[in-house]
Amino acid sequence: GEDVEQSLFLSVREGDSSVINCTYTDSSSTYLYWYKQEPGAGLQLLTYIFSNMDMKQDQRLTVLLNKKDKHLSLRIADTQTGDSAIYFCAEQADSWGKLQFGAGTQVVVTP
Amino acid sequence: DARVTQTPRHKVTEMGQEVTMRCQPILGHNTVFWYRQTMMQGLELLAYFRNRAPLDDSGMPKDRFSAEMPDATLATLKIQPSEPRDSAVYFCASGSGPLGETQYFGPGTRLLVL
Numbered sequence: 001g002e003d004v005e006q007s008l009f010l011s012v013r014e015g016d017s018s019v020i021n022c023t024y025t026d027s028s029s030t031y032l033y034w035y036k037q038e039p040g041a042g043l044q045l046l047t048y049i050f051s052n053m054d055m056k057q058d059q060r061l062t063v064l065l066n067k068k069d070k071h072l073s074l075r076i077a078d079t080q081t082g083d084s085a086i087y088f089c090a091e092q093a094d095s096w097g098k099l100q101f102g103a104g105t106q107v108v109v110t111p
Numbered sequence: 112d113a114r115v116t117q118t119p120r121h122k123v124t125e126m127g128q129e130v131t132m133r134c135q136p137i138l139g140h141n142t143v144f145w146y147r148q149t150m151m152q153g154l155e156l157l158a159y160f161r162n163r164a165p166l167d168d169s170g171m172p173k174d175r176f177s178a179e180m181p182d183a184t185l186a187t188l189k190i191q192p193s194e195p196r197d198s199a200v201y202f203c204a205s206g207s208g209p210l211g212e213t214q215y216f217g218p219g220t221r222l223l224v225l
Contacts, residue, residue: 042219097142101154
């Protein structure tokens with residue numbers, strides 16, 4: 001996962017916005033993804049963005065993509081306790097659908 | 112609603128025993144991935160298939176691991192013989208999109224090898 005880097009931990013207060021950042025290396029990646037993993041569960045696809053887009057919004061989630069800096073971020077508005085989880089950033093790694101995942105960011109939401 | 116299923120959900124076995132994990136991909140998905148997740152190594156890709164043919168299994172220890180897709184509705188991952196260092200959560204994911212790049216994960220098989 002060294003090609004995709006994320007900070008390991010984020011603490012946020014309930015009701016605030018969370019911003020999770022990710023940097024990737026492959027400028028030819030067509031898609032970039034955010035997955036959520038709750039304790040004891042599999043990875044849940046949250047959202048993805050096509051590389052020719054700068055922004056994608058889906059309800060409380062906003063994805064921003066800066067291709068020049070190879071930087072991807074996920075903003076969660078009005079963060080809730082149910083948003084506590086590990087969030088993984090991933091980039092498309094080959095033409096067959098292989099993904100390169102980051103190490104994950106543990107998000108803890110405090111009351 | 113369509114989802115990836117995996118069996119068993121939990122497995123405890125003794126070192127040296129064979130372990131078989133099964134995955135049913137989402138109907139219509141033609142790309143299947145096997146991952147292993149541990150605290151130390153994070154998420155590792157073991158192998159993946161497209162249209163039932165193996166594309167890449169370089170992430171898998173070849174001497175003890177094998178992955179197959181007997182048909183489009185079943186993928187298997189076998190470990191023989193199992194070792195304590197194989198203890199991990201094993202995830203299967205199936206892919207949609209032109210390249211199978213949008214992956215949907217199963218709930219995982221939690222394996223403990225004693």
